[in-house]
Amino acid sequence: xxxxxxxxxxxxxxxxxxxxxxxxxxxxxxxxxxxxxxxxxxxxxxxxxxxxxxxxxxxxxxxxxxxxxxxxxxxxxxxxxxxxxxxxxxxxxxxxxxxxxxxxxxxxxxxxxxxxxxxxxxxxxxxxxxxxxxxxxxxxxxxxxxxxxxxxxxxxxxxxxxxxxxxxxxxxxxxxxxxxxxxxxxxxxxxxxxxxxxxxxxxxxxxxxxxxxxxxxxxxxxxxxxxxxxxxxxxxxxxxxxxxxxxxxxxxxxxxxxxxxxxxxxxxxxxxxxxxxxxxxxxxxxxx
Amino acid sequence: xxxxxxxxxxxxxxxxxxxxxxxxxxxxxxxxxxxxxxxxxxxxxxxxxxxxxxxxxxxxxxxxxxxxxxxxxxxxxxxxxxxxxxxxxxxxxxxxxxxxxxxxxxxxxxxxxxxxxxxxxxxxxxxxxxxxxxxxxxxxxxxxxxxxxxxxxxxxxxxxxxxxxxxxxxxxxxxxxxxxxxxxxxxxxxxxxxxxxxxxxxxxxxxxxxxxxxxxxxxxxxxxxxxxxxxxxxxxxxxxxxxxxxxxxxxxxxxxxxxxxxxxxxxxxxx
Ligand SMILES: Nc1ncnc2c1ncn2[C@@H]1O[C@H](COP(=O)(O)OP(=O)(O)OP(=O)(O)O)[C@@H](O)[C@H]1O
Ligand SMILES: [Mg+2]
Numbered sequence: 001x002x003x004x005x006x007x008x009x010x011x012x013x014x015x016x017x018x019x020x021x022x023x024x025x026x027x028x029x030x031x032x033x034x035x036x037x038x039x040x041x042x043x044x045x046x047x048x049x050x051x052x053x054x055x056x057x058x059x060x061x062x063x064x065x066x067x068x069x070x071x072x073x074x075x076x077x078x079x080x081x082x083x084x085x086x087x088x089x090x091x092x093x094x095x096x097x098x099x100x101x102x103x104x105x106x107x108x109x110x111x112x113x114x115x116x117x118x119x120x121x122x123x124x125x126x127x128x129x130x131x132x133x134x135x136x137x138x139x140x141x142x143x144x145x146x147x148x149x150x151x152x153x154x155x156x157x158x159x160x161x162x163x164x165x166x167x168x169x170x171x172x173x174x175x176x177x178x179x180x181x182x183x184x185x186x187x188x189x190x191x192x193x194x195x196x197x198x199x200x201x202x203x204x205x206x207x208x209x210x211x212x213x214x215x216x217x218x219x220x221x222x223x224x225x226x227x228x229x230x231x232x233x234x235x236x237x238x239x240x241x242x243x244x245x246x247x248x249x250x251x252x253x254x255x256x257x258x259x260x261x262x263x264x265x266x267x268x269x270x271x272x273x274x275x276x277x278x279x280x281x282x283x284x285x286x287x288x
Numbered sequence: 289x290x291x292x293x294x295x296x297x298x299x300x301x302x303x304x305x306x307x308x309x310x311x312x313x314x315x316x317x318x319x320x321x322x323x324x325x326x327x328x329x330x331x332x333x334x335x336x337x338x339x340x341x342x343x344x345x346x347x348x349x350x351x352x353x354x355x356x357x358x359x360x361x362x363x364x365x366x367x368x369x370x371x372x373x374x375x376x377x378x379x380x381x382x383x384x385x386x387x388x389x390x391x392x393x394x395x396x397x398x399x400x401x402x403x404x405x406x407x408x409x410x411x412x413x414x415x416x417x418x419x420x421x422x423x424x425x426x427x428x429x430x431x432x433x434x435x436x437x438x439x440x441x442x443x444x445x446x447x448x449x450x451x452x453x454x455x456x457x458x459x460x461x462x463x464x465x466x467x468x469x470x471x472x473x474x475x476x477x478x479x480x481x482x483x484x485x486x487x488x489x490x491x492x493x494x495x496x497x498x499x500x501x502x503x504x505x506x507x508x509x510x511x512x513x514x515x516x517x518x519x520x521x522x523x524x525x526x527x528x529x530x531x532x533x534x535x536x537x538x539x540x541x542x543x544x545x546x547x548x549x550x551x552x553x554x555x556x557x558x559x
Contacts, residue, residue, distance in 0.1 A: 017353060018299065057468045080474075088472040096469040098494035108491065112474030143498065157473060 002069075003197055004031040004054065004086075004165060009063035011049055023049040024060070025221040031165070036191055037199045038208040041218030042243040047201045048091060050218065051167050054199075055079075055086045084113055087163030091170045091201075093154030097142035102133065102153050105142050109161040120160075127160035130193075131186055148179035152186070159190065165197040166190070172207055184211055205247045209233070209268030217242065230266045249273045297357075298420045304533060305347040305418045310427025312534035317415045319541045323548055324407050328557035332548040333403055339544060340410040347418050354417075358409060365405050369398040396558055421453035430528060444518040451507070459500070466495050 011024040023046045031037055039047050052058045053065055056072050056079035065072050065082075072082035087109075090096065099105035106127055110120045128138055131152040137145065142153055151171075158166065171187060172180040188211050191198045202208050208215060208229075215232040217225040219242045225232050232239070236246045236254070245251075253267045253276075263280065267273050300306075308316070320339070327333045344354055378393025416424070429446035436442050470491045471477065477488050 016356070018350065052468065055472055057471060080476075083472060083474055090465065090469045090472070093469065095499055096466055096473075096491075096495050098491045098498075108470075108475075109473040112476065161474065 001033045002030050003033040003035075003067070005064075005066040005069075006030075006050075006053070007064045007066065009050070009053060009060045009065070011046075011053070011058060011060055013049075015061075023221050024053075026063070027218075027221075027223045028063075029216055029223060029226050031197060031199065033197055034195055035197050035199075036211065036213045037197075037216060038212035038214070039199065039201045039216045039218060040203070040205070040208055040244060041224075043203075045218040046221040047218055048169055049221075051088060051169060051199070051201060054165070054167060055083045055088050057088070084161060085163055086165045086167060087158040087161050089155055089158045089166070089168040089171065091173060093158075094147065094150035097150060097154060097157075100141060101139055102128075102142050102145070103138040105153060106138075106157045106160050109157055113161060123160040123162065124156075127156040130159060130190060131156045132182070148175055148182070151175065151179070151183065155183075155186075163196070165199065167199040167201075169201045170203070171200060172202070172204070180207065187211055205233075205245055206269070209247045209250075217244070229268065233268065234265065297416065299349050299353070299417050300420070301348055301418065303346060303348045303418070305343065305414070307531075307533055308418075308537060309528055309530050309534050310419055310423045311431050311528060312530060312537060313415060313419055314424075314427050314431060316537050316541055317411060319545070320411045321408060323541070323545055324404060324411065326552065327404065327548060328552040329555045330400070330558060331555050332551040333400060333407075335544065335548060335551065336407050337403055340407040340414075343414055344410060347414060349414075349417050354410070354413070357413060358406075361405070361409050365402050368405060369402040372398040372401050400558065422450050425450045425453065426524075427528070441518060443522070447518070455500075455503075458503075459496070462499060463492065463496060466492050 006027055006029055009024050009027045010022070012020055012022050014020045027050065039050065041047050049058065053060055054072075056065075059073050067082050067085060070078065072078050097105050099108065103124060106124045107120050110123050115123070124138075128135075133149065133152060133156060137149065137153075142150060145153060155168070155171065158168075168187070172183045175183065184207055187198060187200065190196075191211075200208075200211065212229055214228055215225070216223060217232060217239070224242060225235065225238070233246050233250060236251075239246060247268050249270055249272075250265075250268055253263050253273065254265065257263055257265070261280075264276055267276055305313070320336070324336045324340075327336055344351060373390055373394040374388050376394040376397045377389060377391055379391045379396070382390045382392060382395070384390070419427070425446045428449075429442055432440075432442045432446075467477065475488060475491055477485070477492075480488070
């Protein structure tokens with residue numbers, strides 16, 4: 001079932017000034033319920049601009065965003081409805097924390113939804129558990145947490161609204177490798193457990209490969225490719241021209257294939273590669 | 289939106305006015321303001337009006353943008369002129385309504401004031417349109433450097449001003465970002481009574497202050513790491529130099545000043 005549809009979205013910044021730029025240019029695509037979609041593109045390609053359209057923070061200059069077939073910009077109510085159905089977690093969300101305790105901060109979203117106390121408490125605790133924040137941490141000031149913990153607290157704040165679509169802008173940016181891995185695993189687990197639709201924005205092909213099923217590639221504000229991970233990564237040459245790269249391990253495998261090995265082309269993570277290679281040697285590969 | 293206000297913004301360019309030395313530009317702007325103030329009749333006012341509009345044209349900044357930036361000021365212009373119409377009772381009576389009398393004198397002063405404010409705004413906003421904030425404070429520092437003799441720390445004050453100006457756009461961008469982030473969490477910033485709206489600002493301003501302090505610390509550390517100390521004698525990467533452009537402008541301003549004084553003298557005062 002189609003949950004979200006973008007129809008010919010165009011958006012310009014600084015209209016009528018010398019700095020006018022077309023950030024989005026006629027973008028159309030659909031998201032199915034339960035999809036795990038990644039939006040990738042070089043810096044300034046319009047990723048953040050695009051996702052801000054999905055909960056009516058930005059209004060397209062032309063085109064429509066349809067949530068369950070209804071235009072979200074139709075009225076103020078429809079925009080507010082979209083804000084509760086679509087949870088948007090911004091780039092560096094830790095800079096939006098403001099409450100005296102982490103608990104209160106996470107409950108800010110659910111409170112705005114007008115839920116009752118018990119429901120809020122339930123949601124805050126579920127979300128906190130999900131991102132791995134302990135009860136002790138919930139009572140701390142958000143400003144006393146480490147960078148990675150702050151990030152997780154901010155994500156929990158969006159998750160606690162239980163949106164049908166969770167959108168995250170660069171959720172792993174600026175974290176150390178372990179922090180990155182943790183966030184990505186958490187997103188994967190969230191998706192598996194709830195079955196909800198998730199959209200992530202990322203620069204890193206490795207990250208995308210490890211979580212996403214579908215990919216939308218933006219290039220200078222245009223939708224350059226849209227398809228499954230296999231379909232998109234098989235067009236490595238085009239990706240390179242857009243300033244993007246396929247995962248390193250995929251590159252290594254395709255190089256190996258050039259030397260007569262017969263390895264799978266759709267290997268995107270080191271884990272997959274390990275499995276692949278072990279099987280390959282067990283079978284007694286012809287090339288070795 | 290906040291972003292529509294263009295007064296104080298800098299539009300990079302390559303025009304004659306952009307290329308003027310910042311010190312010269314400050315002096316010329318000051319001179320222009322004085323000249324606008326001493327105008328006494330429509331002839332001299334006409335001269336400064338032509339001068340103001342011509343300066344905008346020379347700077348090659350689109351007139352549309354300048355007018356858009358003036359939007360906020362229209363209200364003030366209209367209000368002052370209206371007050372003038374009713375306040376001034378000179379000249380022949382045009383019409384009378386209740387206790388309000390509109391006379392030719394009143395209309396003249398109203399138009400006069402409107403044009404004068406318009407010119408003042410054009411000239412002063414042109415200064416920031418064509419000079420980057422850092423250059424501007426640099427120029428100001430140099431102009432005020434004689435005050436160092438009086439133990440006024442001009443260079444430290446100038447550095448503070450540079451930093452403050454530098455961070456205005458950053459702060460505006462940041463407010464925008466935080467507002468979006470909180471809206472995405474369902475914060476309702478647009479409806480409700482006054483107390484509710486004031487309360488809705490808390491989630492915006494706390495992160496803003498926290499981030500500003502963090503940034504200030506980082507900047508201070510970075511400056512200390514590069515051995516900045518307020519008192520040290522610093523040299524400049526870009527040494528300011530007056531050129532023929534500045535001389536020409538000074539001469540022009542002097543000629544215009546003489547012209548305005550003569551026009552004031554020969555055609556009598558309206559105001
Ligand atoms: N508030 C703004 N005002 C003016 N231009 C903007 C604004 N925000 C973004 N832009 C411009 O729009 C274009 C798209 O920006 P956007 O932030 O969507 O890129 P992005 O793909 O998210 O980049 P990144 O990977 O660096 O986050 C860029 O060229 C950017 O300069
Ligand atoms: Mg971005």
